[in-house]
Amino acid sequence: MRVLVPLATKQVVGIVQGEHVGALEYVRIREIIAVLDDMPIVTREQLRLWRWIADYYMCPIGDVMAAALPAKIGDKSYSFSAVKKRRVHLPEYTGEIEPFHELDAQQAQAFGEIKTSWQKQDTTLLFGVTSSGKTEVYMHLIREQLEAGKQVLYLVPEIALTTQLTDRLQRVFGEQVVVYHSRVTDGLRAEIYRQQLYAQPRLIVGARSAVFLPFRELGLVIVDEEHEPSYKQQDPAPRYHARSAAIILAQMYGAKVLLGTATPSVESYYNTQTGKYGLVTMGERYAGLQLPEIRLIDLKRQYHRKEMYGHFSDPLVARMQEEIGKGKQVILFQNRRGYAPMMECEECSQSPKCVNCDVPMTLHLRDHRLTCHYCGYTIPMPQSCPHCGGKMKIHGFGTERVEDEVREFVPEAHVMRMDLDSTGKKSAYQDIINAFSRHEVDVLVGTQMVSKGLHFDDVSLVAVLNADNLFNQPDFRCYERAYQLLEQVSGRAGRKGNRGEVLIQTFDVKNPLFEYVLAHDYARFYASQIAEREQFHYPPFCRMITIMLRHKELTRVNRAAADLQRLLSMVFGKRCSVVIEPGISKIQNLHIRTIQLRIEVRANYARAKQMLQQQIAAIQQNQEYKSVQILCDVDPL
Ligand code: ADP
Numbered sequence: 225m226r227v228l229v230p231l232a233t234k235q236v237v238g239i240v241q242g243e244h245v246g247a248l249e250y251v252r253i254r255e256i257i258a259v260l261d262d263m264p265i266v267t268r269e270q271l272r273l274w275r276w277i278a279d280y281y282m283c284p285i286g287d288v289m290a291a292a293l294p295a296k297i298g299d300k301s302y303s304f305s306a307v308k309k310r311r312v313h314l315p316e317y318t319g320e321i322e323p324f325h326e327l328d329a330q331q332a333q334a335f336g337e338i339k340t341s342w343q344k345q346d347t348t349l350l351f352g353v354t355s356s357g358k359t360e361v362y363m364h365l366i367r368e369q370l371e372a373g374k375q376v377l378y379l380v381p382e383i384a385l386t387t388q389l390t391d392r393l394q395r396v397f398g399e400q401v402v403v404y405h406s407r408v409t410d411g412l413r414a415e416i417y418r419q420q421l422y423a424q425p426r427l428i429v430g431a432r433s434a435v436f437l438p439f440r441e442l443g444l445v446i447v448d449e450e451h452e453p454s455y456k457q458q459d460p461a462p463r464y465h466a467r468s469a470a471i472i473l474a475q476m477y478g479a480k481v482l483l484g485t486a487t488p489s490v491e492s493y494y495n496t497q498t499g500k501y502g503l504v505t506m507g508e509r510y511a512g513l514q515l516p517e518i519r520l521i522d523l524k525r526q527y528h529r530k531e532m533y534g535h536f537s538d539p540l541v542a543r544m545q546e547e548i549g550k551g552k553q554v555i556l557f558q559n560r561r562g563y564a565p566m567m568e569c570e571e572c573s574q575s576p577k578c579v580n581c582d583v584p585m586t587l588h589l590r591d592h593r594l595t596c597h598y599c600g601y602t603i604p605m606p607q608s609c610p611h612c613g614g615k616m617k618i619h620g621f622g623t624e625r626v627e628d629e630v631r632e633f634v635p636e637a638h639v640m641r642m643d644l645d646s647t648g649k650k651s652a653y654q655d656i657i658n659a660f661s662r663h664e665v666d667v668l669v670g671t672q673m674v675s676k677g678l679h680f681d682d683v684s685l686v687a688v689l690n691a692d693n694l695f696n697q698p699d700f701r702c703y704e705r706a707y708q709l710l711e712q713v714s715g716r717a718g719r720k721g722n723r724g725e726v727l728i729q730t731f732d733v734k735n736p737l738f739e740y741v742l743a744h745d746y747a748r749f750y751a752s753q754i755a756e757r758e759q760f761h762y763p764p765f766c767r768m769i770t771i772m773l774r775h776k777e778l779t780r781v782n783r784a785a786a787d788l789q790r791l792l793s794m795v796f797g798k799r800c801s802v803v804i805e806p807g808i809s810k811i812q813n814l815h816i817r818t819i820q821l822r823i824e825v826r827a828n829y830a831r832a833k834q835m836l837q838q839q840i841a842a843i844q845q846n847q848e849y850k851s852v853q854i855l856c857d858v859d860p861l
Pocket residue numbers: 325326327328331352353354355356357358359360361510679
């Protein structure tokens with residue numbers, strides 16, 4: 225229960241975590257002014273999970289609590305008695321189901337194998353190619369759990385929480401389905417949270433924060449698209465990974481975990497190879513459908529021969545016209561939003577940068593503005609160079625420009641764009657998906673949003689306009705990300721009827737990544753990656769913690785970082801890498817320095833974190849560094 229206690233001159237709300245009998249030393253005891261709840265609002269298991277997250281991810285338990293409890297849980301209208309009055313009984317699971325598909329042979333085999341593997345391991349990875357019917361397998365597993373009187377938590381990345389999925393589940397499980405994510409109103413979140421405290425078995429479909437809900441009879445946790453980086457919370461703390469939290473949550477209830485994906489994360493697949501997780505595969509698409517045919521288009525050659533329309537190669541334009549002519553739909557992927565990532569002066573080659581952040585500003589031609597994608601700072605589009613008055617040119621291209629070029633080169637097509645800018649309003653994302661599903665639009669242009677688990681019957685062609693910026697990144701995971709994106713976006717093609725087609729435009733046709741992508745050969749891709757990670761000592765062959773220091777004065781953050789780094793290298797030796805100036809060294813007027821710590825897999829991780837915490841505390845003792853923010857990101861992505 226929540227209680228009101230005095231702290232200094234204020235009264236603050238706290239949560240009772242337990243009882244203590246006997247004397248307490250070195251602790252000041254305070255009186256409880258008032259008990260705020262009519263019933264406990266947190267279960268023992270939740271407290272255990274919060275404590276695990278706080279310890280593992282090195283943050284105060286208060287931060288976890290703030291992330292876990294719905295904002296309105298303290299409102300009178302969401303008290304236990306108020307909610308109970310509105311709905312005392314929840315609908316019982318009747319076992320009555322409308323359209324439930326029989327599993328095909330491959331799915332039935334996977335279903336059996338998953339259950340066998342759960343006899344040995346609590347966590348199993350279902351590696352099923354796009355459109356193999358993983359969701360159908362989940363539904364059969366869910367039915368079993370509900371029939372046995374258990375709850376199921378079904379986690380999906382925020383962006384995949386469309387009505388495509390929830391409608392499908394609601395059609396089968398009716399009122400048993402509860403949807404919980406950040407677009408659900410604060411009031412409904414509080415209502416759902418309360419109901420969960422005394423709930424009957426039910427199916428909770430949610431984004432990562434659903435791991436914080438109270439459960440009673442949890443039997444199964446499904447983590448769909450387990451490879452999705454958005455399962456890791458970046459800012460603010462707790463910087464937790466929902467996949468790891470889900471596994472811990474399941475352990476507390478003796479529940480099983482199923483991780484599902486068409487493109488396993490290197491870490492999870494590694495865990496299947498070491499025997500930590502079970503592995504079940506589905507290598508074929510449902511109903512004998514073939515995986516799409518992928519072709520590369522050599523941009524070097526295309527530009528050389530002048531066979532380009534803007535950023536579209538001749539063959540791409542031709543294929544788009546053919547498919548649209550046949551009444552099919554096309555998806556175009558470009559992983560940059562805006563019109564162009566920057567403007568540059570033809571004379572002095574300077575690019576207008578954000579005043580608050582160390583990044584060039586993106587051109588949004590629709591609004592005639594340059595905007596910073598990190599802080600939102602925006603200025604009117606300059607007519608001439610602000611430094612020398614020279615002529616400005618546009619550099620590179622984003623989704624807006626792709627949209628404009630489609631209108632120009634394939635004028636018969638109806639085009640729509642899906643990215644952060646076009647989906648700003650609450651329902652916009654769903655509206656675009658609905659319009660595309662109803663085939664009111666021929667071409668959908670978008671960022672990675674278009675790659676996330678969507679299902680459109682009429683898409684026959686998918687194109688990637690420039691694959692190179694996917695893997696030209698200074699990050700050891702960039703190939704993994706690139707493989708996942710290319711395979712996932714390809715998976716949107718040909719999900720019904722004829723075989724789909726994918727065109728990838730690149731200046732780097734010889735890049736080995738494409739060999740694996742063209743052959744849909746995850747196993748070889750994985751082998752190449754794991755060998756590299758072992759050679760260069762990256763996870764899963766070590767553990768990583770990134771320490772980030774932020775301050776508005778550059779010299780101060782530099783000194784603090786250097787001092788901390790010196791302390792850490794005395795404790796951790798050369799495993800602690802030097803102070804790195806990150807790719808973007810200033811965001812919202814705070815200068816950023818990072819230190820990367822690599823810890824041997826054999827070492828005691830908890831102990832290492834303790835030693836790290838001690839060194840950070842030592843730095844913070846220094847009066848000069850009191851105002852420097854020091855954050856830890858454990859297992860960063
Ligand atoms: P995945 O989750 O692996 O991408 P889905 O579960 O979405 O694949 O299945 C792809 C399509 O095939 C969906 O339209 C689904 O309804 C259909 N499908 C899959 N399995 C079956 C089945 N056993 N019976 C009927 N339709 C199925």
